[in-house]
Amino acid sequence: MKAKLITQLASACAVLGLDGCTLGPDFHAPSTPLGAHWQQPDASTTRSRAVPGDVDSQWWRSFGDPQLTALLAEAQANNLDLRVAASHVEQSLAARATVSADRLPSIDATGDYSRARGSERGLSDISGNNGKDNYNVWNTGLNLAWEADLWGRVRRSVEAADAKVQVSVEEQHAAMVSIMAQVARDYIELRGTQSSLEVTRKNLDIARHSLDLTRARLAQGVATDLEVAQAAALRASIEARVPALEQQRSVLINALSFLVGRQPGALSAELSPSKAIPAGPANVPVGLPSELAQRRPDIRRAEADLHAATAAIGIAKADFYPRISLSGNAGFQAMQLSNLGSWGSHTFAFGPSLSVPIFEGGRLRGQLQLRESAQREAGIAYQRTVLAAWHEVDNALSGYQADQRRHQSLELAVTESQRALASAQQQYAQGSVDFLNVLTVQNALLANQAALVHSTADVSLTLVTLYQALGGGWQQPAQAALAGDGRQR
Template identity: 50%
Template sequence: MSRSMTVSRLALICMALAGCQVGQDFQRPSSSEVQWLPVQGETAASRVEATPVKARWWEVFQDAQLSSLIDRASASNLNVQIAGARLAQSRAARQVVAGEQVPNVGGNLGYQRKRNSGEGLNDPSGHEGKSAFSQWDGGISASWEIDLWGRVRREVEAADATVEVAENDRRAALLALQAEVARDYLQLRGVQNTLSVTRQNLDLSRNSLELSQVRLSSGVATDLDVAEAAAQVAAVESRLPVLEQQQAQLINALGLLLAQTPRALQAELEKPVPMMAVPASVPVGLPSELAERRPDIRRAEARLHAATASIGVAEGDFYPRIVLSGNVGMQALQLSDFGNWGSRQFGIGPQISLPIFEGGRLRGMLHLRQAQEQEAALAYQQTVLRAWQEIDDSMSLYNASQLQQRKLEEAVHQNRIALSTARRQYVEGAVDFLNVLSVQRTLLATQEQWVQSSTTQAQALVGLYASLGGGW
């Protein structure tokens, strides 16, 4: 058999073996299909629909300022930038691992002034260690591990899955940021509307105080009526500083999300706007698409993928490693001889290493990777179940907050009628001033509850979109 045929056959054998791959291929886990469950009890006007979710889901509120804040936060938020830096790190780590798939080639060139021992094995200078000499070295070396069992390929596969984990970490950070900006913004608008309601009630309280003072001067009221009216004014006024502090705190919270200094957004956000109406229908996508949208589910799947590939890496350590290496270069004692044909040197050949006794280290590593895969599989199931629970809770909260707001709106309307009636009856002398104050306190409390329910309703919609994974 000729030498060329032998080399060719060895090459074909290596190529065939290189097609082998230790470990099992990753199979995407199947999650039980769950439909959007109907809300129990009475349903509200705004309902969910199994239609595609828009990527910019916050635009359902039709608030240009909210959209601007989310866009700016997405570009400047530090947590999102940190997640992006971690993603860059995982991609760089993947590049390091992938470098093992290709040959490593290096060159060297060096000079040494040396003196060997006269009692040693040899002295290339021929002076028996009695004088120093120069040595010039240079050449090119190369090495390549033949990935016969697919161990390196499994390492690259695990690294790819780790990159996907980092990508979904960044997606989760971005989705959480967008939801947090929307929640804080809606809470701010709720506080500002509560401030507006409180100031309106303050005007009513002051009018009641003026009315009681006029009636006192006319002899048809008592000092008790005036004192109670003054106390009501002071009680309403006491609410304003707390609400103003909450407004400033929420503006600063939004500024932090946008990587701004305190009070940087105050001029932009201190002007109140009416509460936003929710849409008549809410697109929530298809249940089968949930695993593709929620970053936590995709992240859990990628971690399971990485754990599965790591088992193949651990199994590959049981097999021999074959490294092809070679070098060619020159060595001379005189610089003038460095380029001569006689100064050439080379070496080439395979190196085979086989684990014989490792004290159970390799077996223990394999068991560790298998246990980690089992943990990742259980974590995936838990993530999916938690996702369905969050969605169902969000839908129930959204429906309940709408029903509550509708009832409170009717309560506010009736309390206004009651206050107007009580004030008229007080002027006519049919009721005492305590009835007027009682109805006014009830109106103020109901109005605040209505504003809070409007805020809760809008925030529930934000929570629903966040639980759905946004509109990816």
């Protein structure tokens, strides 16, 4: 009897659900017409140029540095910010499951026992003893409740929850893009700092040789105390640069240790040996402008926010209409445990309930206006996000080309400064020029070499910024599966 009744209730619920409609506007993905105005800068005069082509999701491999690749793999697995983002995705999926449960009937099994006594002068005593004796009551059964989604309130709620799942997934993607870029930046800056340290030490050796030569010339009577003091000051000023560079090296190694989820100093042994600054490829694929909305997690997140806000309008509109709920229960009640379960002790109740909003003091209308305003704001936020993305890409492209041209000029400046220093040292040894010429030329060489090291790092750093602006660095197979799962649940 109970199974038959529950089946009938579920069938009635399904029939009513099929007749329902969905209120509110349907979401349509916004267009991004700004792509037509994007022009790539001319890169014909630089070593590396931006070209059309698919953006590599594992762009760091283009640097050809296995150690950088290993660090990024470790960061993907152990970075704490990424683990927090993954937890947010799990929470949004759980919240979606909670909302989705409203589409189905809820069935609860109940059972209770009570020892009671009625009043001799009150309402009728169910025991039939007129309140003169204690009695037992045993109850067991099933309760069923379901709200017919006639106006699509539950369907819009599930739609909004799906969009919020997508928001959390895109936030996870954005976190991955940011972490991958930060690891690459810190690694490149570390190699740049190590290169600056090597340049400084080489110039320190030159300064020490110049000081020894000046002292020897002073002993021969062909140099002055002033020249010796100038040479000693030059050596000391170069020596003063070493501690700051060593401290910066330690800070960057610790920063990388934090990004991969390790304690301070954990990477010192493997990162302390100097290596060359990783350089980018000759051709940098940047994709088509129209693809940027599919690659950039912030644009995808803004679209999901707009989707959720659009679905919320349907929820607010459904609140204006009646709610029809079906409820029922079937079970047994007896005053003796031995009678519980007999046909004579069975009970059941079934019936619909109707709730119609008549006067809400403007609450429902205000709620609808709030949802509509939130959707308009989400639409503006989407447009702003897309526009900011185009600006970031354009700035990154032009910055990458400018850094390359600067790097080429500094290479020529270092070459000429080295020639000038060799000539000045030779002339000083021959006594044709004083030490001030050597001092001036070596200071110029040191400045140009330091600038060249910074420029080499800047070219690679700007390339990382370009990849980040293009939205590369998150579309791994596991991530793609998670994103698809979030949309389908």
